[in-house]
Amino acid sequence: MTVMDFVPLFIFALVVSVCSAEISSKVGINWGGLGNNLPSPTRSVELIKSIGAKQIKIYNADPDILNALKNTDFVVSIMVPNEIIANISKSQYLSDRWVQTNVVPFYPEVKIRYLLVGNEILTNPDLGTWYNLVPAMRRIKSSLKTHKIHKVKVGTPSAMNVLESSFPPSSGTFRSDISAPIMKPMLQFLNRTKSFFFVDVYPYFAWADNSKDINLDYALLESTNVTYTDPVTNLTYTNLFDQMLDAIVFAMKRLGYPDIRIFIAETGWPNNGDLDQIGANIYNAATYNRNIVKKLTTKPAIGTPARPGSVIPSFIFALYNENQKPGPGTERHFGLLYPNGSQVYEIDLSGKTPESEYTKPLPAPTNNEPYKGKIWCVAGKGANKTALGDALSYACSQGNKTCEQIKPGKSCFKPDSLVWHASYSFSSYWAQFKKLGGTCYFNGLATQTAKDPSFGHCKFPSVSLL
Numbered sequence: 001m002t003v004m005d006f007v008p009l010f011i012f013a014l015v016v017s018v019c020s021a022e023i024s025s026k027v028g029i030n031w032g033g034l035g036n037n038l039p040s041p042t043r044s045v046e047l048i049k050s051i052g053a054k055q056i057k058i059y060n061a062d063p064d065i066l067n068a069l070k071n072t073d074f075v076v077s078i079m080v081p082n083e084i085i086a087n088i089s090k091s092q093y094l095s096d097r098w099v100q101t102n103v104v105p106f107y108p109e110v111k112i113r114y115l116l117v118g119n120e121i122l123t124n125p126d127l128g129t130w131y132n133l134v135p136a137m138r139r140i141k142s143s144l145k146t147h148k149i150h151k152v153k154v155g156t157p158s159a160m161n162v163l164e165s166s167f168p169p170s171s172g173t174f175r176s177d178i179s180a181p182i183m184k185p186m187l188q189f190l191n192r193t194k195s196f197f198f199v200d201v202y203p204y205f206a207w208a209d210n211s212k213d214i215n216l217d218y219a220l221l222e223s224t225n226v227t228y229t230d231p232v233t234n235l236t237y238t239n240l241f242d243q244m245l246d247a248i249v250f251a252m253k254r255l256g257y258p259d260i261r262i263f264i265a266e267t268g269w270p271n272n273g274d275l276d277q278i279g280a281n282i283y284n285a286a287t288y289n290r291n292i293v294k295k296l297t298t299k300p301a302i303g304t305p306a307r308p309g310s311v312i313p314s315f316i317f318a319l320y321n322e323n324q325k326p327g328p329g330t331e332r333h334f335g336l337l338y339p340n341g342s343q344v345y346e347i348d349l350s351g352k353t354p355e356s357e358y359t360k361p362l363p364a365p366t367n368n369e370p371y372k373g374k375i376w377c378v379a380g381k382g383a384n385k386t387a388l389g390d391a392l393s394y395a396c397s398q399g400n401k402t403c404e405q406i407k408p409g410k411s412c413f414k415p416d417s418l419v420w421h422a423s424y425s426f427s428s429y430w431a432q433f434k435k436l437g438g439t440c441y442f443n444g445l446a447t448q449t450a451k452d453p454s455f456g457h458c459k460f461p462s463v464s465l466l
């Protein structure tokens with residue numbers, strides 16, 4: 001053998017190892033911090049090890065977190081906050097400075113591999129950022145290059161609602177308002193930089209919105225006999241997750257980019273939620289997350305019907321139940337862990353624990369059918385009095401005669417207490433505004449109840465679910 005015979009082989013081996021190092025089937029965890037009761041960064045890192053996660057995604061570039069991750073083996077994804085994208089898109093100087101401040105001091109001691117520009121930017125109403133998104137991604141990439149940081153992929157997480165059509169999967173199409181002006185240049189950027197299309201995929205929400213027509217086991221990756229065949233491609237689906245992912249694949253194909261790799265920036269299932277939210281429970285959450293980990297870590301890789309055998313790198317949402325996340329109750333209950341660090345259910349993201357070793361029984365689900373009946377919205381226990389007073393004033397300022405009955409002399413004036421009046425105002429507000437998208441939340445001061453708080457001549461307005 002001559003030396004020449006070795007060279008091509010050697011190069012080939014190098015290329016293969018670089019690629020496989022890049023796409024990991026090791027499941028990661030989303031570490032969100034919207035709670036006032038969460039463990040310290042150092043303690044959190046220990047907890048993340050204990051659940052077998054190998055990659056960590058954070059929603060900022062918090063130096064305390066990054067310091068705690070120095071010289072660990074975790075592959076890390078950090079994020080440019082939404083608020084500064086517009087400015088960064090217009091100024092290479094600001095972009096350079098962001099990278100200088102938030103990446104350079106921690107690299108390479110922290111294995112930062114992904115830098116996400118904003119979070120679900122294209123979901124929210126456009127606050128002047130949509131058109132700045134891709135330019136900002138280009139600037140950040142260029143700043144990294146200036147610092148000779150070549151291992152960091154730049155991307156941005158999209159929600160499924162970047163699609164206007166996703167069913168059947170072969171009809172996957174990006175929304176017409178963003179397709180040509182934003183998605184096309186984004187895909188071009190991702191293709192040129194060999195990055196990923198990052199997407200948040202929640203079969204939970206797809207199923208919850210349409211639980212009459214979608215089989216729950218199909219959404220939980222638990223079904224053995226429910227399948228769906230796409231009439232255009234003849235591809236057969238055995239779960240909702242694959243179906244949603246392939247809709248993205250076909251949407252990218254439509255714009256001329258059939259090969260861009262997909263990275264699951266978030267997926268998960270809530271372990272609890274509000275009374276009017278279906279299927280959010282520990283049983284389903286454990287089932288979904290265990291099944292998804294099994295699917296994603298199986299070797300050789302399973303992929304999806306449109307991309308059989310492809311590795312799907314992923315982050316599970318989320319590390320903790322976060323008590324300060326706004327919105328419906330499910331938002332505060334996606335955690336694998338309670339804030340005190342104990343597991344909500346047994347889970348091992350490394351994929352090395354066989355199902356038979358999860359020995360603690362899961363509580364039987366009680367809300368897999370829609371709740372039927374009346375619901376009231378009342379002030380939670382131990383609420384901050386100042387904040388409660390503000391919320392009461394706000395609720396009373398909305399809608400029609402919302403607080404008429406708690407005026408002096410009216411049927412609900414007594415007992416004349418802040419908590420009682422706030423509860424009345426919350427119920428009265430919600431009864432009018434639920435149909436318009438209003439929530440029973442009030443910055444965490446309010447909670448739903450099936451127990452009628454009315455007494456005596458006082459009748460609390462309610463929401464009726466049939």
Ligand SMILES: *[C@@H]1O[C@H](CO)[C@@H](O)[C@H](O)[C@H]1NC(C)=O
Nearest residue numbers: 082083084085086087088090
């Ligand atoms: C963006 O730049 C403008 C003009 O320099 C400045 O007023 C504004 O505070 C900046 N916004 C943010 C979020 O930094």
Ligand SMILES: *[C@@H]1O[C@H](CO)[C@@H](O)[C@H](O)[C@H]1NC(C)=O
Nearest residue numbers: 215217222223224225226227
């Ligand atoms: C799938 O199997 C389950 C349990 O055996 C059964 O209840 C269900 O009806 C079956 N569904 C279909 C579509 O065959």
Ligand SMILES: *[C@@H]1O[C@H](CO)[C@@H](O)[C@H](O)[C@H]1NC(C)=O
Nearest residue numbers: 170229230231232233234235
């Ligand atoms: C799908 O299957 C049908 C019936 O077997 C066949 O006629 C059609 O050509 C197939 N389509 C594709 C895209 O393979």
Ligand SMILES: *[C@@H]1O[C@H](CO)[C@@H](O)[C@H](O)[C@H]1NC(C)=O
Nearest residue numbers: 191194256257258259260261
């Ligand atoms: C980029 O696009 C070209 C042309 O479609 C394709 O051959 C290539 O595989 C793509 N690369 C990535 C990383 O998507």
Ligand SMILES: *[C@@H]1O[C@H](CO)[C@@H](O)[C@H](O)[C@H]1NC(C)=O
Nearest residue numbers: 337338339340341342343344
């Ligand atoms: C942690 O919090 C959960 C939920 O509040 C509770 O059920 C559990 O007992 C707590 N665990 C410990 C060790 O305190």
Ligand SMILES: *[C@@H]1O[C@H](CO)[C@@H](O)[C@H](O)[C@H]1NC(C)=O
Nearest residue numbers: 383384385386387388390443
């Ligand atoms: C109570 O709420 C008020 C107004 O929202 C806030 O300023 C204050 O810090 C809160 N107090 C406590 C103890 O959380």
Ligand SMILES: *[C@@H]1O[C@H](CO)[C@@H](O)[C@H](O)[C@H]1NC(C)=O
Nearest residue numbers: 398399400401431432433436
């Ligand atoms: C309040 O009453 C007006 C007039 O009847 C009506 O148009 C409006 O929708 C009501 N507002 C709510 C929140 O129900």
